[in-house]
Amino acid sequence: MDISSGWDLVVLGSGPAGEAAAMQAAKGGLRVAVIDRREQLGGNCTHWGTIPSKALRHQVRQVIRSQRNPLLRGLINPRQVRWQDLIQRSGEVVDSQVQVRGDFYIRNRVRVFAGRGEIQSPGEVRVDDDAGRQWLLRTRHILIATGSRPYHPEDVDFDHPRIYDSDTLLRMNHTPRHILVYGAGVIGCEYTSIFTGLGMRVDLINSRQHLLDFLDTEISDALSYHLREQGATIRHSEQYSKLVADDDGVTLELQSGKRLRADALLWSNGRSGNTQNIGLENIGLEANSRGQLAVDERYQTAVEGVYAVGDVVGWPSLASASYDQGRFCAAGIVDGGPVKQVTDVPTGIYTIPGISSVGRTEQELTEARVPYEVGQAFFKNLARAQITGERVGMLKLLFHRDTLEVLGIHCFGYQAMEIVHVGQAVMRQPSPNNTINYFIDTTFNYPTMAEAYRVAAINGVNRVRR
Incomplete structure (x- = not known):
């Protein structure tokens, strides 16, 4: 075993949280030093989650758009698009991301160990690779970011x-x-x-x-409507009782007595933290039933010097938030502040169309007895949406009736995930710069989707001034 001493931080996992902390x-x-069981960096986000699924979505959106474009309609039959071909293209995106991520480690002189990491003590982590080699890394701090x-x-x-x-859906070899x-x-709807x-x-x-149901009710209802319009059958308040598969397909029996038969089944009922077999028992830590670890305001576990960020700490379990958790945790380790x-x-x-929101929902504001009003912009009325043919969707602003402070932003439709950040930036401004007057007094490019603000x-404002 090769013993390597003098490390300040050893990170388990190279996903968004681990990478951000390491950098x-x-x-x-x-x-x-960063330990990852794969030789290719990026973690589950790059290889199995966010990147491949969003690459798949983009390709399918292109197919859908071709059906809406009078010049392209009929050139592509969605039913003739093979799942395997979509996966191949997504794999090219993953490869590009791996290259980009690898460059980060090289430029910042972060040592990467490809293998299985196991915590031996609060200051030691053992690495075993597929070739049978072993390293013992001695460190001042350990960060668990295993996704x-x-x-x-x-x-x-x-x-x-x-x-x-x-x-495993990304390895499906039939359509x-x-x-x-x-x-x-979220995964099931996407x-x-x-x-x-x-x-x-x-x-x-x-x-x-x-x-x-964590979304604003109007947005949730819009998603349900459009999924059904696209051909999905949604069955609410159902639980499975039995699942049987054979060579030709699967049969799902529900507790309500329904029996559903199909060619295949995607199970998307929750996720568990990857905290098994990483040596938690060696330092007296125990994950909950979902494999998640409890941390304090510094992202430190119950063991001093051992931290956890990302999906292994639970909410919000988003790549964007995991990245910031890793960055903020590492900054605290560096300066002690x-x-x-x-x-x-x-x-x-x-989803298709997409959804993005920030701030409070109508339900939350109503329960808190906050006097609010709603401002809406329907995409079908925007010149940019008419040009692109992406007419489905809306932008919804929730604001205080008296102060006009922006309280929530909810968007459903084309470029929703991009549009929301304009409003997010305004919400974060100190008063009185965080009101909807910003959107009224600011000149937006025309025609754009951002004009919806x-x-x-x-x-x-017209609702308030009546």
């Missing part, structure tokens, strides 16, 4: 070639005509819109009464 610590003058994986109930056979999760999606969270865009018949099984917290995280849901703000 921040290295820039702060610390000697940093998450799809949750697998014990009574579902995920080894069967007709049953997939969001990871189903009919697919079941069990679990209507893949449902991808499947319907390819002309597949989809049954989306939701254990709750509404889709994504207060650690900035991740707040006002925008929601980005890459001016339209929505004027709509809202």
Whole structure:
């Protein structure tokens, strides 16, 4: 075993949280090592999650747009697009990201160990690679950023070639005509819109009464409507009782007595933190039932000098937030000062159309008895949306009736994930610069989707001044 001493920080995982922490610590003058079980960097986000799924979505959107364009209609038949071809193109994007991420480590002189990392003590981490080599890294600090994986109930056979999760779906070698999606969270809704865009018949099984009930109700209702319009069948308040797969497909039996038959099934009912087999028992740490670790305001676990960020600490389990958690945690390790917290995280849901929001919902404001008003801009009325043919969607501003302070921004439709950041920047300004007057008094390029802010703000002010 090769013993390597003198490390200031050893990071387990090279996803957004681990990478951001490593770069921040290295820039702060610390000697940093990163351990990842893959030789290719980027973590689950790059290889199995965010990057490949969003690359798939983009390609499917291009297919859908071709059907809406009178000049291109008929040139592409969505039902003839092969899943394998889409995966190949997504793989090219993943390869590009791996190259970019690898360059970060080289430029910042961060040492990477490819292998399985196991914590031996609060100051030691052992690495075992596939070639049988071992290293013992002695360090002042350890950061756990190992991400998450799809949750697998014990009574579902995920080894069967007709049953997939969001990871194994990227290895699916056929194109189903009919697919079941069990679990209507963010991942389930995103893949449902991808499947319907390819002309597949989809049954989306939701254990709750509404889709994504953390969203503003109007936005959630809009998503439900458009998924159904695209051909999905949504079944609310359903739980599975039995899942049987054979050579030709899968049969899903629900507790309500319904029996659904399809070519394949995507299980997307939650995720678990990757905290198994990393040596938590050696330092007296225990994860909860979902594999998540409790941390304090510095992202430190119950063991001094051992930190955790990203999906392994739970909410909000977004790549964007994980990146900031890693960066803020590392900054605290470098200077010993207060650690900035991740707040006002925008929601980005890459359905087709997309959804993004930041701030409070109508339900929250009503329950808190806050006097608010609504300003709306419907995309069908915007020149830019008419030019692109992306007429579905709306921008919704929630603001205080008296102070006009922006309280929430909710967007559904084309470029929603980009549009939301304009409003987010205004919300973060100190009073009185955080009001909808900013959108009224600011000149926006024309025609653009961002112009929706001016339209929505004027709509809202007109409601107040009646």
